[in-house]
Amino acid sequence: MLVASAGNVLVWAVWMAAAFACLGSGVAVVSFSNPFYSALALIGNLGSLAVLYLLLSAEFVAAAQVLVYAGAVMVMFLFVIAYIGPRSESPWMGGPSWQAVGAVLAAGALLIEIVVVIGLKASGRLSHSEHVGAAFGSPATIGRLFLTDHLLAFEITSIVLLVAAVGGVILGSHSRRSADEVPSL
Amino acid sequence: MGPGVAWYLAVAGFLFGTGTLGVLLRRNPLIVLLSLEIMLNGANLALIGFARNLRDGSGQIFALAVMAVAASEVVVGLGLVVALNRKRITLDVDRLNTLRG
Numbered sequence: 001m002l003v004a005s006a007g008n009v010l011v012w013a014v015w016m017a018a019a020f021a022c023l024g025s026g027v028a029v030v031s032f033s034n035p036f037y038s039a040l041a042l043i044g045n046l047g048s049l050a051v052l053y054l055l056l057s058a059e060f061v062a063a064a065q066v067l068v069y070a071g072a073v074m075v076m077f078l079f080v081i082a083y084i085g086p087r088s089e090s091p092w093m094g095g096p097s098w099q100a101v102g103a104v105l106a107a108g109a110l111l112i113e114i115v116v117v118i119g120l121k122a123s124g125r126l127s128h129s130e131h132v133g134a135a136f137g138s139p140a141t142i143g144r145l146f147l148t149d150h151l152l153a154f155e156i157t158s159i160v161l162l163v164a165a166v167g168g169v170i171l172g173s174h175s176r177r178s179a180d181e182v183p184s185l
Numbered sequence: 186m187g188p189g190v191a192w193y194l195a196v197a198g199f200l201f202g203t204g205t206l207g208v209l210l211r212r213n214p215l216i217v218l219l220s221l222e223i224m225l226n227g228a229n230l231a232l233i234g235f236a237r238n239l240r241d242g243s244g245q246i247f248a249l250a251v252m253a254v255a256a257s258e259v260v261v262g263l264g265l266v267v268a269l270n271r272k273r274i275t276l277d278v279d280r281l282n283t284l285r286g
Contacts, residue, residue, distance in 0.1 A: 032216075065252070069226075076263060
């Protein structure tokens with residue numbers, strides 16, 4: 001009993017640390033004026049999300065999150081930000097007034113989401129199933145699901161990635177050629 | 186007993202709302218893309234939370250598909266940003282009003 005409660009305290013402590021790191025770095029990404037700092041904060045956000053995935057016993061997704069997001073995507077982001085270089089920062093607001101309306105709507109939706117979740121929890125509709133077996137998030141389970149139940153999604157994902165890679169190459173090469181044609185301003 | 190799925194959903198909702206605010210309010214397309222990543226990650230956290238709650242692995246498959254789509258979106262978005270930069274166009278989403286090359 002004592003061991004179990006100590007383990008629960010540890011789980012809660014890790015959850016609190018990861019969740020607050022996640023929320024704080026999310027707000028930091030949105031509010032930093034320098035895109036480089038925003039990208040670095042997003043790396044922290046992705047890392048703490050990986051911890052949350054581990055707490056949800058989704059090990060494979062956590063590993064993929066670190067490899068794909070924090071590894072590949074963020075390196076690309078940082079490379080592009082460094083390539084573009086420092087520039088004058090764009091202000092927060094100043095757009096049309098519907099943007100402020102949209103922001104207020106988004107904040108309201110956020111509040112409603114959280115209230116609904118807490119309401120669902122209070123009414124007991126979101127009971128947490130404690131035991132999910134060791135195979136829940138293992139690569140074997142994910143691979144079996146991908147190649148049996150979700151084979152079409154798997155194949156379509158590969159085609160999407162191929163199209164995106166070709167599109168990236170075309171965007172890069174096209175802009176280089178047209179930059180030579182356009183006289184420098 | 187660890188934190189229930191409702192806590193994860195609250196975090197996911199907060200992340201999604203934060204990302205929405207960033208997409209709506211920021212002007213720099215790079216930060217708009219980063220905020221979009223936050224929105225996608227909030228959705229991913231909700232998917233995996235429900236997958237855990239329902240003991241069904243399909244939510245994890247969906248989350249992995251979202252990751253692949255996010256990677257593709259970043260490739261195209263950053264390609265556009267680099268192309269805009271090469272054409273000496275101001276990186277401000279409010280001033281991008283033409284798509285002609």
